[in-house]
Amino acid sequence: MSVLAKEKITYENAQELKSYIFRGDGIKDIEFTTGNGVYLWDSEGKKYIDCAAGTFNLSLGYQNKEVIDAVKDQADKMVHLSSSYLSRPVLELAKKLVEVSPKNLTKVTTKVSSGSTANEGAIKLAQYYTGKREVISFYRSHVGQTIFMQTVSGLSFRRKPFNFSQNNISHIPYPYCYRCHLESEYPKCNYKCVEQIRDYILYGSSGNVSCIIMEPILGNGGNQVPPKEFFHRLKQLCDEEDIVLIFDEIQTGIGRTGKMFAAQYFEVEPNIMSVAKGLGGTGFQIAAILMEEKFNIMEGYLHSFTYGSNVLSCAAGVKTLDMINNDEFFDNVTNCGNFIMERLNKFKEKYEFIGDVRGVGLMIGVEIVKDKQSKEPDSKLTNEIVKRALDHGLLIRTSLYGFGNVFKIRPSLNITLEECEEMMTRLKKVLDEFQR
Numbered sequence: 001m002s003v004l005a006k007e008k009i010t011y012e013n014a015q016e017l018k019s020y021i022f023r024g025d026g027i028k029d030i031e032f033t034t035g036n037g038v039y040l041w042d043s044e045g046k047k048y049i050d051c052a053a054g055t056f057n058l059s060l061g062y063q064n065k066e067v068i069d070a071v072k073d074q075a076d077k078m079v080h081l082s083s084s085y086l087s088r089p090v091l092e093l094a095k096k097l098v099e100v101s102p103k104n105l106t107k108v109t110t111k112v113s114s115g116s117t118a119n120e121g122a123i124k125l126a127q128y129y130t131g132k133r134e135v136i137s138f139y140r141s142h143v144g145q146t147i148f149m150q151t152v153s154g155l156s157f158r159r160k161p162f163n164f165s166q167n168n169i170s171h172i173p174y175p176y177c178y179r180c181h182l183e184s185e186y187p188k189c190n191y192k193c194v195e196q197i198r199d200y201i202l203y204g205s206s207g208n209v210s211c212i213i214m215e216p217i218l219g220n221g222g223n224q225v226p227p228k229e230f231f232h233r234l235k236q237l238c239d240e241e242d243i244v245l246i247f248d249e250i251q252t253g254i255g256r257t258g259k260m261f262a263a264q265y266f267e268v269e270p271n272i273m274s275v276a277k278g279l280g281g282t283g284f285q286i287a288a289i290l291m292e293e294k295f296n297i298m299e300g301y302l303h304s305f306t307y308g309s310n311v312l313s314c315a316a317g318v319k320t321l322d323m324i325n326n327d328e329f330f331d332n333v334t335n336c337g338n339f340i341m342e343r344l345n346k347f348k349e350k351y352e353f354i355g356d357v358r359g360v361g362l363m364i365g366v367e368i369v370k371d372k373q374s375k376e377p378d379s380k381l382t383n384e385i386v387k388r389a390l391d392h393g394l395l396i397r398t399s400l401y402g403f404g405n406v407f408k409i410r411p412s413l414n415i416t417l418e419e420c421e422e423m424m425t426r427l428k429k430v431l432d433e434f435q436r
């Protein structure tokens with residue numbers, strides 16, 4: 001079957017096979033068969049635009065030919081090598097990652113197998129280097145789903161059924177300007193939130209804080225975009241208190257903001273940065289930790305995984321960076337992002353239930369409320385919109401994070417303006433159905 005075929009595929013045993021799968025997520029039982037760019041087809045032949053780029057990881061869309069060819073090439077030579085040894089794809093990827101990252105980050109490890117294990121490694125590096133223990137992270141953050149990273153993440157509902165130890169992990173409010181927890185207003189606030197973090201460190205912490213781990217734009221937690229100056233002040237605070245600043249760039253990295261990393265967009269230099277998702281280009285599993293030279297003291301065996309430094313994935317990463325790292329590519333992200341934001345802002349004027357639209361590049365969130373005045377979160381309506389979107393051939397993701405009332409527009413970064421237009425036309429039809 002060709003990639004663009006739309007004919008229905010009849011699987012005799014579809015129902016039987018579905019009965020074996022553990023899912024537990026209530027998402028409609030659609031079986032997808034083919035992808036191409038921002039598009040997906042299901043077994044009925046129906047075509048969808050994926051507004052979430054897979055799991056926010058398909059920087060180059062479904063089935064990117066160049067990346068797949070690079071992986072095929074590598075597969076002909078060597079499919080696996082222990083991460084203890086060196087190979088071309090690993091070495092080239094490390095060099096390229098350093099070249100495209102903030103200039104203070106000069107060392108890389110790819111021995112990790114996922115975003116969660118990259119973040120765990122980042123925290124180990126911070127603890128090892130500083131000799132300190134406490135980890136600070138933010139409310140509503142999602143920094144992974146291993147037991148440890150679920151504990152570091154900023155939402156209790158995922159911890160509730162389990163017996164996790166919260167020892168040495170603290171959570172502080174994220175700068176959520178639309179609903180400032182200090183009931184202040186940007187820019188009049190004079191960054192009281194940073195002063196509150198300072199107070200916590202000085203008066204409330206163990207006095208032994210190793211690191212602050214932060215998503216520079218909160219991904220699953222509602223697409224919160226802090227002001228630039230917040231980061232400058234936070235970095236200064238970290239420097240003053242000898243605390244390592246870790247950026248989790250697992251969603252924001254690899255071009256999503258129109259810069260290679262959000263750190264570059266916000267003009268801040270984190271001490272350590274974790275990268276994953278988009279680095280795999282068209283869906284290859286990969287992750288990495290970038291660090292300042294001074295962290296290059298921890299023994300490698302303290303953090304390495306069987307499928308870390310996977311040579312196929314590293315080949316995909318090299319090709320992905322080659323394709324993304326140019327002005328034309330970044331301009332497309334910015335232009336398409338601006339186009340979508342403009343449309344969404346018009347929708348915001350029209351629909352009483354759109355409270356806020358925010359984003360940078362192609363990392364965009366739409367906050368759904370009962371009404372603009374009260375700003376009361378409407379997660380029920382958000383979920384209905386997401387479900388209805390499927391009928392209109394749009395895959396949109398929301399989540400239980402935050403108030404569960406923000407849906408996300410984060411398509412593949414090589415989307416075209418025409419595809420953005422098609423996406424917004426379909427979205428308008430969905431929203432029209434809910435106009436009160």
Ligand SMILES: Cc1ncc(COP(=O)(O)O)c(C=O)c1O
Nearest residue numbers: 114115116142143144219250251
């Ligand atoms: C910001 C962020 N950090 C970490 C993770 C965890 O990555 P993984 O699922 O590869 O472990 C995710 C996954 O969604 C994420 O969005």
